[in-house]
Amino acid sequence: MVPYMTIVLGMDIKEAVPVSMIAIVVGTLTASTPYLKKSMVDTELVVIISIFMVIGSVIGSLLNAYVPSTVLQLLFSVVVLYSGIMMLIKRENKKPTIHRGSMPVYFILAGLISMVVGVLASLVGLGGGVFIIPILYLLFGESIDTARGTSALTIGFAAAAAAIVYFFNGQLDPKTAAPVILGVALGGTAGGRLGTGARPIVVKIIFFVIMVYIAYKLGYAGLKNLL
Amino acid sequence: MNNDALIKYQRLVWQFCLIYFSIVCGHLVINGSAAPFLSHLGVKIVLVAAVSQLVVMAYQFRKAGNRRFMMLSYVLLIVIAVSSAIGSYLL
Numbered sequence: 001m002v003p004y005m006t007i008v009l010g011m012d013i014k015e016a017v018p019v020s021m022i023a024i025v026v027g028t029l030t031a032s033t034p035y036l037k038k039s040m041v042d043t044e045l046v047v048i049i050s051i052f053m054v055i056g057s058v059i060g061s062l063l064n065a066y067v068p069s070t071v072l073q074l075l076f077s078v079v080v081l082y083s084g085i086m087m088l089i090k091r092e093n094k095k096p097t098i099h100r101g102s103m104p105v106y107f108i109l110a111g112l113i114s115m116v117v118g119v120l121a122s123l124v125g126l127g128g129g130v131f132i133i134p135i136l137y138l139l140f141g142e143s144i145d146t147a148r149g150t151s152a153l154t155i156g157f158a159a160a161a162a163a164i165v166y167f168f169n170g171q172l173d174p175k176t177a178a179p180v181i182l183g184v185a186l187g188g189t190a191g192g193r194l195g196t197g198a199r200p201i202v203v204k205i206i207f208f209v210i211m212v213y214i215a216y217k218l219g220y221a222g223l224k225n226l227l
Numbered sequence: 228m229n230n231d232a233l234i235k236y237q238r239l240v241w242q243f244c245l246i247y248f249s250i251v252c253g254h255l256v257i258n259g260s261a262a263p264f265l266s267h268l269g270v271k272i273v274l275v276a277a278v279s280q281l282v283v284m285a286y287q288f289r290k291a292g293n294r295r296f297m298m299l300s301y302v303l304l305i306v307i308a309v310s311s312a313i314g315s316y317l318l
Contacts (some may be wrong), residue, residue: 022270025277026244033237036230043228043284047299051306058310062317160277161307165314167270174266178255181273182248185241 015173018166021159022177023184028156030188034196035149042142042150048107049114049150050157053128056118057158063123072123073222077215083134084211088204090138113139118158128155130214133207144200144207152192228291236283240276247272278307 011019035041117131129151136147166172195203247269254262285300 022273026273029237029273029277029280030241030244033234033241036234036237039230041230043230043233043287044293044296047284047296047303051299051303054303054306054310058313061314156277157281157303157307160274161310161314164274164278164307164311167274168311168315172270174270175255175263177270178248178251178266181244181269182252185244185248189241 011176014171015176018163018172019177019180021163021166022172023180024159025156025163026181026184027188027191028152028159030185031192031195032149032152032156033189034192035145035152038145038149038196040145040149040196041153042146043153045110045136045140045142045150046153046157048110049117049132049154052111052114053118053121053132053154053158054161056115056120057122057162058118059115060119060122063119067123070222070225072120073218073225076120077219077222080130080211080218081215083131083138084208084215086138087134087144087211088208110140121158128158130211144203145196148195148203228287228293230287232287232290233280233283236280240273243276244273278304281307 032041113135114132117128117135121128121131132151132154133144133147136142136150137144140147142150163172198206247265251262251265251269253259254265281300281304285297285304288294288297288300
């Protein structure tokens with residue numbers, strides 16, 4: 001969303017980021033409905049992850065000034081690429097690394113991981129979905145469908161918290177946001193319906209391509225800053 | 228858990244977004260004087276609607292007898308409010 005608005009529409013990045021946040025909010029509100037209908041959302045996990053992810057995002061935005069972004073970009077380029085490959089090759093219905101049996105342990109682990117995701121997503125400037133989907137799939141043993149559905153609803157709450165901040169600071173221009181909201185409301189439902197109907201292997205391949213692209217963008221930006 | 232309430236709520240918000248923002252975009256195209264006010268109000272409503280999903284989720288958890296997650300839904304609501312306040316103050 002942000003590259004499209006900055007490169008194609010020629011918007012300033014400081015104007016594009018708040019608009020993209022409200023777009024994510026509307027996108028999750030509309031795109032998660034088909035996932036909910038097909039019971040592809042773990043609402044308990046949504047609540048746990050969102051609590052800690054929102055806290056993590058705030059910590060991340062506070063740490064932003066002190067952490068060297070170049071190192072993070074290069075590091076996450078590798079992490080994202082590794083996650084993409086692992087998601088592509090790992091089979092469904094495998095044993096989860098983090099079990100749901102012991103609720104306090106599960107809660108603490110899920111919370112800690114989500115908080116780290118929130119911090120990292122905020123530091124690197126990416127939506128949490130890039131991190132949340134692989135974590136749900138690779139660590140929590142959720143199916144690729146449930147991971148997508150759960151992530152679709154989760155990132156909306158973190159984006160809402162960020163959008164509220166931008167809105168009350170006057171950084172979110174409602175006149176720019178209005179056509180974006182209408183477009184996302186129209187496209188979100190169609191995307192959700194297509195997503196729920198897609199075969200898991202197709203989703204894995206699409207996700208792998210997106211992960212490779214993000215890894216390339218992060219790696220390139222990191223190397224450009226380094227050299 | 229039965230997600231019917233959340234599905235109905237999301238559908239309602241979606242229908243609102245389509246109708247309301249079509250009107251707002253119409254005003255923007257013809258440079259209507261009400262466009263800034265309507266778009267400002269629309270964004271506010273969307274943000275409130277997004278956060279209000281948690282109240283619907285809490286209701287669903289309560290209906291399912293899952294009081295722990297009902298409480299956690301309200302905790303998330305408070306976390307979002309507090310983090311937004313902190314973010315607004317610090318930025």
